[in-house]
Amino acid sequence: MTGFINYPLLWPLVITFVAPxxxxxxxxxxxxxxxxxxxAATLAFLAVARFIPDVLNGIINKQVLxxxxxxxxxxxxxxxxxxxFALIAPFLWCFATSYNIGYMRKLNEHAQTRYYFCFGIxxxxxxxxxxxxxxxxxxxxxxxxxxFTYPLVxxxxxxxxxxxxxxxMIYLMGTSKLFLLPxxxxxxxxxxxxxxxxxxxxRGMFLSHDGTFKTTLATAHPWLIQLTYGLYIAGLAKAxxxxxxxxxxxxxxxxxxxxxxxxxxxxxxxxxxxxxxIILSGFGAQIMHDFGLSLTTAYLAAFTIVVASxxxxxxxxxxxxxxxxxxxxxxxxxxxVALVGASTLSEGTTFTANLIAAQGGLLHIGHHAFxxxxxxxxxxxxxxxxxxxxxxxxxxxxxxxxWTFGAFGLASLTMIGIPPVAGFVSKWYLLNGAVNAGxxxxxxxxxxxxxxxxxxxxxxxxxxxxxxxxPDIDLDHYHEAxxxxxxxxxxxxxxxxxxxxxxxxxxxxxxxxxxxx
Amino acid sequence: MLQETFSYPVLTALIFWxxxxxxxxxxxxxxxxVRRATFGASLVEIALAWPLLSFQxxxxxxxxxxxxxxxxxxLQYYLAVDGLxxxxxxxxxxxxxxxxLCSWTYIGxxxxxxxxxxxxxxxxxxxxxxxxxxxxxxxxxxxLLIPMYLMIAxxxxxxxxxxxxxxxxxxxxxxxLLLIAVTALRIEGETFAIPELMTKDFSFNFQxxxxxxxxxxxxxxxxxxxxxxxxPAAHVQAPSAGSVILAAVLLKMGTYGFLRFCLPLTPAxxxxxxxxxxxxxxxxxLYGGAIALGQSDIKKLVAxxxxxxxxxxxxxxxxxxxRGLEGALMQMLNHGIITGGLFMLIGTVYxxxxxxxxxxxxxxxxxxxxxxxxxxxxxxxxxxxxxxxxFVGEFLIIIAAFGATTRIGGVDLPLIGxxxxxxxxxAAAYVLKVTLKLAWGQPSSAKNKYWKDLNxxxxxxxxxxxxxxxx
Numbered sequence: 001m002t003g004f005i006n007y008p009l010l011w012p013l014v015i016t017f018v019a020p021x022x023x024x025x026x027x028x029x030x031x032x033x034x035x036x037x038x039x040a041a042t043l044a045f046l047a048v049a050r051f052i053p054d055v056l057n058g059i060i061n062k063q064v065l066x067x068x069x070x071x072x073x074x075x076x077x078x079x080x081x082x083x084x085f086a087l088i089a090p091f092l093w094c095f096a097t098s099y100n101i102g103y104m105r106k107l108n109e110h111a112q113t114r115y116y117f118c119f120g121i122x123x124x125x126x127x128x129x130x131x132x133x134x135x136x137x138x139x140x141x142x143x144x145x146x147x148f149t150y151p152l153v154x155x156x157x158x159x160x161x162x163x164x165x166x167x168x169m170i171y172l173m174g175t176s177k178l179f180l181l182p183x184x185x186x187x188x189x190x191x192x193x194x195x196x197x198x199x200x201x202x203r204g205m206f207l208s209h210d211g212t213f214k215t216t217l218a219t220a221h222p223w224l225i226q227l228t229y230g231l232y233i234a235g236l237a238k239a240x241x242x243x244x245x246x247x248x249x250x251x252x253x254x255x256x257x258x259x260x261x262x263x264x265x266x267x268x269x270x271x272x273x274x275x276x277x278i279i280l281s282g283f284g285a286q287i288m289h290d291f292g293l294s295l296t297t298a299y300l301a302a303f304t305i306v307v308a309s310x311x312x313x314x315x316x317x318x319x320x321x322x323x324x325x326x327x328x329x330x331x332x333x334x335x336x337v338a339l340v341g342a343s344t345l346s347e348g349t350t351f352t353a354n355l356i357a358a359q360g361g362l363l364h365i366g367h368h369a370f371x372x373x374x375x376x377x378x379x380x381x382x383x384x385x386x387x388x389x390x391x392x393x394x395x396x397x398x399x400x401x402x403w404t405f406g407a408f409g410l411a412s413l414t415m416i417g418i419p420p421v422a423g424f425v426s427k428w429y430l431l432n433g434a435v436n437a438g439x440x441x442x443x444x445x446x447x448x449x450x451x452x453x454x455x456x457x458x459x460x461x462x463x464x465x466x467x468x469x470x471p472d473i474d475l476d477h478y479h480e481a482x483x484x485x486x487x488x489x490x491x492x493x494x495x496x497x498x499x500x501x502x503x504x505x506x507x508x509x510x511x512x513x514x515x516x517x
Numbered sequence: 518m519l520q521e522t523f524s525y526p527v528l529t530a531l532i533f534w535x536x537x538x539x540x541x542x543x544x545x546x547x548x549x550x551v552r553r554a555t556f557g558a559s560l561v562e563i564a565l566a567w568p569l570l571s572f573q574x575x576x577x578x579x580x581x582x583x584x585x586x587x588x589x590x591x592l593q594y595y596l597a598v599d600g601l602x603x604x605x606x607x608x609x610x611x612x613x614x615x616x617x618l619c620s621w622t623y624i625g626x627x628x629x630x631x632x633x634x635x636x637x638x639x640x641x642x643x644x645x646x647x648x649x650x651x652x653x654x655x656x657x658x659x660x661l662l663i664p665m666y667l668m669i670a671x672x673x674x675x676x677x678x679x680x681x682x683x684x685x686x687x688x689x690x691x692x693x694l695l696l697i698a699v700t701a702l703r704i705e706g707e708t709f710a711i712p713e714l715m716t717k718d719f720s721f722n723f724q725x726x727x728x729x730x731x732x733x734x735x736x737x738x739x740x741x742x743x744x745x746x747x748x749p750a751a752h753v754q755a756p757s758a759g760s761v762i763l764a765a766v767l768l769k770m771g772t773y774g775f776l777r778f779c780l781p782l783t784p785a786x787x788x789x790x791x792x793x794x795x796x797x798x799x800x801x802x803l804y805g806g807a808i809a810l811g812q813s814d815i816k817k818l819v820a821x822x823x824x825x826x827x828x829x830x831x832x833x834x835x836x837x838x839x840r841g842l843e844g845a846l847m848q849m850l851n852h853g854i855i856t857g858g859l860f861m862l863i864g865t866v867y868x869x870x871x872x873x874x875x876x877x878x879x880x881x882x883x884x885x886x887x888x889x890x891x892x893x894x895x896x897x898x899x900x901x902x903x904x905x906x907x908f909v910g911e912f913l914i915i916i917a918a919f920g921a922t923t924r925i926g927g928v929d930l931p932l933i934g935x936x937x938x939x940x941x942x943x944a945a946a947y948v949l950k951v952t953l954k955l956a957w958g959q960p961s962s963a964k965n966k967y968w969k970d971l972n973x974x975x976x977x978x979x980x981x982x983x984x985x986x987x988x
Contacts, residue, residue, distance in 0.1 A: 068909055140903040147897070154957065162957070169949060177900075177942035182934060185915045221922075224931070 009063040009076045011047035012086060012127050015040050020120030027113035030105075037097040037116060044090035044127065051078045056512055060198050062133055071193030074140065077133035079198055080513025081280065081362065084506055085130035085273045088369050089266055093123045095488035096261040099377055102485035103257050106384050114151060119261070121148040126266040129273060135184050135194040135282070138274055139176070142238070145270055146172045149262055153254045164253035171237050171247035180235030186228040187282070190218045196281035201340065201514060202353055204284020211286075222291070225283075229293050232278050233300075238271025240327045241334060242304040249323040256380030259319060264326055264372035269365060272333040276362060279337050280513075285353035288341025295439070297338035301331035302445035309452035317389050318379045321456055322372070325415060328449060329368050335442065336361020336430050342437035355514050357433020359507065360426050366506040367422035370496045371414030377489035378408035381481035391460055393473060398464030400478045403486050405464045407493035412457035414496045417450055422499035526582050527568045528596040528647045531610065532640055534562055539636040548628045552621060555632040559614040562639065566610055572603055578649065578712060586650075591703075595650040595710055601776055601846065602646040605769055608853050609642040611981070612765045616758035618978040619861045623757050623868055624672055631672060634664040635758065642766050646773065651699045651709040658695070658770070662688055665759065665767065673754035680747075680754035687747040691734035698730040702782065715781045721789075728786035731778050732794075738771030741794075741831055742801040745824045752820035753873070757864025760816065764823055764860055765853035772830050772849055780834070787835070794835040799936050801828030806943030810950065815866075816873045818951055819859050822899065825940060826852045832937070833914040836921050844913025851898070851906045858895040858982030862888065865975050866955075875951055879958030889956050891979045896952045900944040906985065911941065 019040030026033045054061060055078065064075040078086065100119070104112050125148065128141030146169070154165035188194055190206055191214050197205045206218055206225060213219045237244040251263050262268075279288060279297075288294045305328045312324035339357035381404045382388060386397065398405035414423035427446065434443040469475050480486055499505060538558035545551045572579060578597035586592040598606065616635055624631050641664070644657030662685065670681035699709075705723055706714045719727070737744040748768075752760050779787050805824030812818035826848065833845030863873065865888060870878050882889050898905035901912070919934030 069913070072912075074904070136903065143903055147902075150953075157957065157959070166953075169953075170946075173945050173949065174942055177945045178938050181901075181912075181915065181941055182919065182938040185912065185919045185934060186931070188916050189920050217920075227931075 007063055008047070008050065009061055009078060009131065010065075012044045012090070013076070013124065013131065015044045015047060016090070016120065016124035016127050019044075020117045020124070023116045023120055024113060030112075033113065033116060034097060034101050037100075037120065038094060040120070041090045041094035041097060041123075044123075045087065045094070048078070048083060048086045048090065048127070051083060054078075055080050055083050056508055058199075058512055058515075062198070064133075068136070071188065071195070072136050073134065074137050075133040075195075076131045076137065077196075077198055078131055080509040080511070081273075081276065082130045082132075084362070084366050084509050085269060086127050088269070088366055089123055089126040089130065092261060092265055092369065092373055092492070093119075095492060096257055096373070098484045099260070099380070099488045100257045102482035103255065103380055103384055106482055106485075107255075109155070109255065110157075111155070115155060115255075118148045118151045119258070122152070122262055122266050126270050129270045132196075132277070133198065134196055135187055135278075138277065139180060139184060142180075142236075142270060142274060143173075143176060145238075145267055146176065149258075149267060152258045152262065153251050155255055155258070156253065161253040164250040167250040168247045171244060175235050175237035175244055178235070179231045183228050183231035183235050186224060186231065190215055190224060190228065196277065197284060198281060199515075200284075201280045201358075202285045204287050205282050206287060207284065225287060226291050226293065229283060229291070232282075233275065233297065236271050236274045236278070238267055239275045239334060240268060240271060240304075240330050241275075241300060242307060242327075245304065245308065245327045248327055249320055252319045252323050256319070256376060256383060259322075260373050260376030260380060263323070264376050265369045268326060268330055269369060272330050272365060275334055276337045276365070280340065280358065285340045286351060288338070289343075289351050289353075290341075294338050294341035294437075298335050298342065298437075298439065298442055301335040301338060302442050304328065304331040305335070305449045306445055306452070309449050309456070312456045313452065315456075316391050318382070318391050318394075318460070319376075319389065321391065321460075322375050322379060325375075325453070325456065326372060328453075329364070329372065329415065332364045332368070332426065332430060332446075333361045335446075336364065336426075336433055339433050339437045339439070339442075342439065344436060344438040354433055354436050355516060356429055356436050358514060359510050359516075360429025360431075360433050362510045362513070363429060363503065363506055364423075364426035367414065367426045367496070367499055367503075370492050370499060371411045371421075371423055374407055374411035374489050374493040374496065375415070377485065377492065378404050378411070381485045381489060384485065385481045386478050391463065393470060394460065395463045395467035395473075396465075396469035396475055397478065398461075400475050401464075401480050403480060403490055405461065407490045408464075409461045410493040411496055412461060414500070415457055416453045420497065420500045422496045422503070424500055425503040525568075526596075527565070527580055528582055528598065528643070530565045531562065531606065531643045532596075532647070534558070534565055535613075535636040535639040535643075539633045539640075542629060542633055542636070545629065551629045551632055552617065555636065556614060556617045558636065559610075559617055559639075562610050562613060566607070569598070569603060569606070572598070572600075574600070576600070586653075590652075591707075591709060592652050593650045593710060595653065596647045597649050598647050601773065604846070604850055605646040605766070605773055606643055608769070608850060609639060609646065609766050612762060612853075612857060613639050615857070615861065615978045615981055616761050618974055619761065619864050620756065620758040621974055623864055627671060631668070631758075634668050635762075637664045638668075638762060642762075642770075645770055649711045651702060651711060651714075653709075654711075655692075655696060655699055659692055661767070661770075662692070665763070668759040669751055669755045672756040672759070675754075676750070677754045680750040683747045684751040687737050687740075687744065691737035691744075694730040695734035698727050698734070698778075701727050701730070711777070711782075719783065721785050724783035724786035725789070728779055728783040728790060731774065731783075732790070735771040735774035735779070736797075738774065739768055739827050739831060740771070740824065741797050741828070742804055742824070743797075745801070745805070748824060749817050749820040752823070752860075753814060753816045757860055757867070760860040760863075761857045764819075765857035768823065768827055769849050769853060772827065772834065772845065775831065775834050776845075788837065791835045791837060795832060795933060798828045798832035798835065799933065799940075801825060802832065802937060802940035803943070806940050806947065809947040810943060812947075813875055814873050815863050815875055815878065815951060815955075816860070818875075818947060819856060819863065822944065822947060823852070823856055825944065826856065826899075828940070829911060829914050829937075832933075833910075833917060836914075836917045836933075838917045838920060840913050840920070841917030844910045844917060846910075847906070848910030848914060851910050854982050854985045855895055855898045855907055858891070858979070859899065861978060861982070862892050862895065865979075875954050875958075878955055880956070882956035887976065891983055892955060893952060894983055896948045900948040901941060915941070 125145035132138035308328035343354035417427035641661035648654040809821035898907035
């Protein structure tokens, strides 16, 4: 036990790991079971938060847990990038739990203990991904998330959910085995170990300090670096970059709190976080620039943004629309992070990283999380209160559920990117970053997607508040969802607003990470 | 130090104690007593192996025992172990008590004979892994066939006759070639002692033919594609304990043979044939995986997955790199633990459903949580989930595979590495497919009262692989 006390980096992981088992043991007593989730979420959040001063001072804490092979270890770290995700996951777990109580009890769902257990383990995986100090650790936690979210997606245990969960598993496990594992092996050969280059985003893990490749193999066959990069991008399917995005809409068969926390925050954010980590701490701005990886990735992301937005327009099912919106918004993060290696500011041969774009992308990890979880919470609240999923039938519903739809509207503004809500700040940085990179086309894609976002979010809000209800729907039956659901969703929408007014909250961490202090 | 205090010939004791125990077993009449006595004997065997813990971590042969045997032919009773054989000996003797426990209720008739077979098999296994005289090795190698044949033929499933004869013919054919190689080595090398043969420098032409003869023998045992067809038949028909020993120990004898004989005795030929062996290994990985995916019989699925896993081992061996070799050794050990564990679990579920079809064993998650826990854990290891033992070996081999580039059209491509990746994916696919059906499939097969969760005995023998899986 004393060992554990001496390694504060382990605390968040131990707390999130032990909690699910405590939940399982307390399965009989509902209130204690859910109480554990609350306590664990708070404790885990505090355990991460104690590192805030260190991170802001540029101190990166590292901890090696096990050495498996030379250069291959299970090790943890907490830097400016990691702490954002490590703070968000337990923070939102707390609200998701409150929301879960309302949702699961009101709908009288079965197998609730299993549900809470897997939920907790998924959070453990997310915190682990955030705190990974090397590719292997990242891969380990990434796979834990894949495995333990399966029972959540298949929760209803009917044919539809099994089909969705199967697709989910094939996409996530298939890509990680087929692409991520070889990418990791290639990285090991090309760089000699799997440790991220922490604290400097230019160099990456393949270059030594004097700017040459670490291994002779990389010097002889530099194109292997491009191959490795391609394998990573294809292997991290949780980031839902096209063409590996299709699992996300299928995963919507899960209960809505799962879609909210996991498919808006934990799982997909683990995906884009991993991509960011691989790009910024793995490949580094220099290699992204030299090998032309930046623009390729950015254009793929831009394509995803626009196409997914168009698909979202065609969906009438509220959750499906939100799912495609997520696919689109995730690529905002990728576009920003990828542009780090594309900059017109560079003079001559010395290359300057495009930090503005990277800031925009990384800010969006946090800003999108709060907005999207509100939207999903809203969708779930509407479902619990009315059993409606079709947007067309929600006419006039805002009058009966003003809090839900109010919060929903506020969160929509984040997605569209209208000041003063959080989404605006990240979009502003992204647009600036695209200009810095001299990529007018990318800028146009970002602007186009803003209009498309407005195109598919505004109608929901307008229908709810200004349209007359359908004649066959009797609004008098309906009223707000339970308080345990409405409070979290209103709260998360207010966080979105706060983040728009005080973007420094996340920006400070990002600037510490990018070396912009 | 330890060795000096208890100085007895450890390896001889390990080889002959099970044989003595088998003879003593004849005295017992009561079935229950036979089981207990055998279990006790297996624990004594482990206790006898205690001095092996003082093994020094050097590449030398240790615990040597050298006695003249048939002087006129130059035969010696020559035993010793190095790291590789030690690992396999531990695996063999630890498998024994587990096998006894998992046959406790599974085997319903001819109980005494069954346990005698088990004990004799241990004798032969330890003998194979510790013999350093070619003829001694060959004798143990052949002796092993008989109890294994009997085990499949007597206590096997409905198709046991076909499976046992197929097993016997395949392995015997291989053994004949091995005998030819042994004779050739004696004539050319003028000794049966393996360490001495290792120092000789044979002509390439001689190496070429000796390598081929030995390789076919070992390839059948591994089994490598295209000599693998006996394995699914044997696995499916064999009783649980037979499958466990087959997977954990017998298959390893093939790869042990490659490492002990082919590589040191015929290095030039090994290098010459490496591309062929790599191609065959890749076929085994991909083909074995693809066939496993299509199986509806759980045991067949695991049997084909063995073909794929052993493909990784032979791939690692013939990549001729340090990482590949390390990976192959680890994968050998891990495959023994993992596949052994899976066969034990299949045995426990078979005792409940009396069927090995996936469709007859659906939806066990709610009724048999402990079973599902062990199955989930070991199956994760089986497809190389990070953090389990299965991952490390597989990852090392994949690294080595990517390190070996193939020159095509003037460009060095990491072709072998890229071809192993779909193998890893197939492993995830077939393992998850069966796991999800066992856990969630509907309608659940576990309805009647005979479907109880694991009992104490089953917990005990499952804990052993489960502990080893988490590394």
